[in-house]
Amino acid sequence: MSDQKIRVGISQGDINGIGLEVILKTFAEPMMLEVCTPVLFGSSKTLAIHRKACGLDDFQAHLLRENEPLNVKRFNLFSCYDDDPQVEFGKANAAAGKYALRSLESACDALKNNLVDVLVTAPIDKHTIQSDTFVFPGHTEFLQARFGQSESLMLLVHDKLRVGLVTGHIPISQVAQAITAEKIQAKVRLIHKSLVEDFGIRRPRIAVLSLNPHAGDNGTIGNEDQTIIAPALQIFQEGQILAFGPYPADGFFGSGAWQNFDGVIAMYHDQGLAPFKTVAFHGGVNFTAGLPIIRTSPDHGTAYDIAGKNKADESSFREAVYMAIDTFRRRKGWFEATANPLKFSPNKNRERFS
Numbered sequence: 001m002s003d004q005k006i007r008v009g010i011s012q013g014d015i016n017g018i019g020l021e022v023i024l025k026t027f028a029e030p031m032m033l034e035v036c037t038p039v040l041f042g043s044s045k046t047l048a049i050h051r052k053a054c055g056l057d058d059f060q061a062h063l064l065r066e067n068e069p070l071n072v073k074r075f076n077l078f079s080c081y082d083d084d085p086q087v088e089f090g091k092a093n094a095a096a097g098k099y100a101l102r103s104l105e106s107a108c109d110a111l112k113n114n115l116v117d118v119l120v121t122a123p124i125d126k127h128t129i130q131s132d133t134f135v136f137p138g139h140t141e142f143l144q145a146r147f148g149q150s151e152s153l154m155l156l157v158h159d160k161l162r163v164g165l166v167t168g169h170i171p172i173s174q175v176a177q178a179i180t181a182e183k184i185q186a187k188v189r190l191i192h193k194s195l196v197e198d199f200g201i202r203r204p205r206i207a208v209l210s211l212n213p214h215a216g217d218n219g220t221i222g223n224e225d226q227t228i229i230a231p232a233l234q235i236f237q238e239g240q241i242l243a244f245g246p247y248p249a250d251g252f253f254g255s256g257a258w259q260n261f262d263g264v265i266a267m268y269h270d271q272g273l274a275p276f277k278t279v280a281f282h283g284g285v286n287f288t289a290g291l292p293i294i295r296t297s298p299d300h301g302t303a304y305d306i307a308g309k310n311k312a313d314e315s316s317f318r319e320a321v322y323m324a325i326d327t328f329r330r331r332k333g334w335f336e337a338t339a340n341p342l343k344f345s346p347n348k349n350r351e352r353f354s
Contacts, residue, residue, distance in 0.1 A: 004329075005035070005036055005037050005072055006035075006036045006037070006117045006118060006324070006325045006328050006329070007036070007037045007039060007070060007115070007116040007117045007118075008036045008037065008038045008039065008116065008117070008118055008120055008321055008324060008325070009039050009041065009107045009110050009111055009115075009116030009117075009118065009119045009120070010023060010038060010039060010040045010041065010107065010119075010120050010121075010122065011041055011100070011103045011104040011106075011107040011119070011120075011121045011122060012040060012041065012042040012046070012099070012100065012103040012122055013100055013103070013121065013122025013123045013124050013302070014092075014096045014097070014100050014122075014123060014124050014125045014128070014129075014302045015042075015046050015050075015085060015087050015096050015099050015100065016087060016088050016089055016090060016091050016092065016093070016096045016125075016302070016304065016307060017096075017122075017123055017125070017301070017302025017303060017304055017307050018123070018300075018302060018303045018306060018307050018312035019122030019123050019302065020042070020046070020047060020050035020122065021050055021053070021054050021307070021308075021310070021312045021314075022122065022298065022312050022313075022314040022316075022317040023040060023122060023314075023317065024047075024050060024051060024054050024056050024059055025054065025056075025312070025314035025317075026314045026317050026318045026321060027059075027075050028056055028059055029318075032318075032321070033073065033074070033075065035322075035325060036321065036325055037070050037071075037072045037076065038075050038076060038321075039064070039070060039076040039077075039078055039110070039115075039116055040061070040075070040076065040077050040078070041078050041080045041103045041104075041106040041107045041110070042077065042078075042079070042080065042081075042099075042103050043077075043079050043080070043081055043082070043083070043085075043099075044061065044063060044077060044079060045084050045085075046085060046087060046099070047061060047077060049087045050087070053089070053308045053309075053310060054310050055310060059075075060074070060075070061074070061075050061076070061077040062074035062075065062076050062077065063077050063079065064076050064077060064078045064079075078106065078110070080102055080103055080106035081099060081102050083099075085099055087308075089304075089307040089308025089309075090304040090305065090307045090308065091304070092125050092127065092128050092302075092304065093128060094128055096125065096128055097124070097125060097127075097128030097129040097130070097131070098131070100124045100125070100128075100129050101129050101131060101133070101134050104121065104124070104139075104142070105133075107119055107121075108143070108146050108147075111293055112147075117294070117328055118293070118294040118295070118296070118324040118325070118327075118328050119143075119293060119294065119295045119296075119324070120295075120296050120297060120317070120320050120321055120324050121139050121295065121296075121297040122297070122298070122317070123297070123298065123300060123301045123302045123303075124138075124139065124302070125302055126138050126169065137168060137169030137170065138168065138169050139286075139288070139295075139297065140152055140154045140168060140169075140288050141168070141169075143288055143291060143293075143295055144288075144290075144291065147291050147292055147293055149290060149291055149292070151186050151187075151190060151290055152190070152288055152289065152290040152291055153165070153187055153190040153191055153194070153288070153289040153290050154168050154286065154288065154289075155191065155194065155263075155286075155287045155288070155289045156272065156273060156276045156284055156285070156286055156287075156299055157284065157285045157286075157287050157323065158276070158279060158280030158283055158284040158285065158319075159280070160259065160262070161258060161264075161276065161279055161280065162191070162195070162199070162262065162263045162264065163263075163264045163265075163266055163272040163273070163275075163276045164187060164190070164191045164263060164264065164265050164266070164272070164289065165187075165265075165266055165267075165268065165269060165272050165273075166178075166179055166183055166184055166187050166265060166266065166267050166268070167179065167183075167267065167268050167269070168269060169269065170268075170269075172268065172270075175211070175267065175268045176211065176222075176224060179211060179224060179228060179229075179267060180228065181228055181229075181231060181232035182232075184208065184228070184229060184232040184233070184265070185232055185235060185236075187265055188206060188208065188233075188236065188241060188243045188265060189241065190289050190290040191204075191206060191263045191265060191289060192204060192206060192241045192243075192263075193289075193290070194287075194289035194290065195262050195263050196334070197330070197331050197334045197335075198287075198289065198294075198327045198330055198331050198334075199262075199327075199330065200330050200334070201262050203242065204242065204262035204263055205242045205244070205260070205261045205262050205263075206241070206242060206243040206244070206261060206262065206263045206264070206265060207243075207244055207245055207247055207252065207257070207258065207260075207261040207263070207264045207265070208229065208233060208243055208244065208245030208246050208247070208264075208265045209245060209246060209247055209248075209249045209252060209264065209265065209266045209267055209271060209272075210225045210229060210245070210246035210247060210248050210249065210267070211224045211225055211228075211229065211246070211267045211268075212224060212225055213248065213250070214248050215246050215247070215248045225246045229245065229246040229267075230245075230246060233245060233246075243265075244261075245265075249266065249271050249275070252264075253275040258275075273299075276299075277299065280299070281299070281300075282313050282315045282316055283315050283316060283319050284298075284299035284316060284319070285297070285298065285299060285316065285319050285320045285323045286298065286299050286320070287323065287327070294324050294327050294328050294331065295324075296320040296321075296323050296324045296327070297320055298316035298317040298319075298320050299316050300316055
């Protein structure tokens with residue numbers, strides 16, 4: 001299984017951002033074609049513009065036709081539109097959003113039809129991609145609906161730091177009312193399942209952060225930590241899931257306490273992502289846990305300010321590709337190992353060895 005080359009589907013993201021630049025820089029390294037078979041969903045015309053901007057004129061892509069097998073020795077490009085869109089580096093516009101969505105939908109179709117094994121998404125503009133078919137705050141929610149799941153978890157990963165979110169892309173004014181015991185418990189179960197199946201951690205320890213400063217100081221600074229979060233975690237005290245908290249976020253990260261846990265659940269976006277990106281801005285990966293498919297992405301956005309200037313760092317995108325490959329193999333190995341468990345009968349085994 002370790003010798004199998006994973007077919008990596010790639011959505012191009014916003015064509016006016018740095019997505020195609022980090023894709024090109026990642027696969028300009030010949031070694032990448034030895035560990036996976038990449039398939040970009042976009043167009044040769046769009047790719048050529050970014051290739052020139054990056055100074056990678058020698059970069060070659062194998063243009064795939066409908067129903068044609070992948071070239072396992074090349075970077076594959078599946079043309080999902082024949083238009084000739086105008087690339088305007090650094091500009092947010094509806095045209096770029098349209099082609100980002102077309103690429104994403106085409107990549108999802110390929111994943112559903114088993115034409116690729118995993119999905120790595122380049123950054124989108126969450127405003128310009130909105131349409132009749134994309135009415136979601138971001139990739140996570142879109143993919144959750146696309147693959148028929150009632151829950152999913154945005155999980156930021158770098159080495160041993162793994163941070164998941166109870167609430168994702170919502171205004172801070174709506175966070176407190178969006179936090180419920182049921183939602184916290186669902187996210188804890190999702191991160192536990194992912195840590196076991198996707199990361200190979202047999203008995204993961206999970207930390208849950210507080211909502212308010214100092215965990216509310218016994219209700220002096222808000223009572224959500226005492227009335228919602230702490231009671232929500234009591235259900236795990238006698239079970240198979242090791243979940244602890246709530247911990248005040250500042251002291252938890254500032255003291256390095258996060259290193260004692262396999263996963264962290266934050267209450268809202270910036271509570272989790274601000275410390276995460278401080279630790280791992282260029283090497284972090286965004287992973288969507290709770291889906292039947294493997295999806296990763298770099299932990300940065302479109303970076304319009306440096307788009308087209310050949311300044312983008314591809315490290316996070318490369319790590320996203322590596323993580324998609326590793327996670328696919330670990331999940332496959334876990335399912336194979338647990339597919340036909342031996343039946344266990346304490347009485348019969350006692351008799352056998354007595």
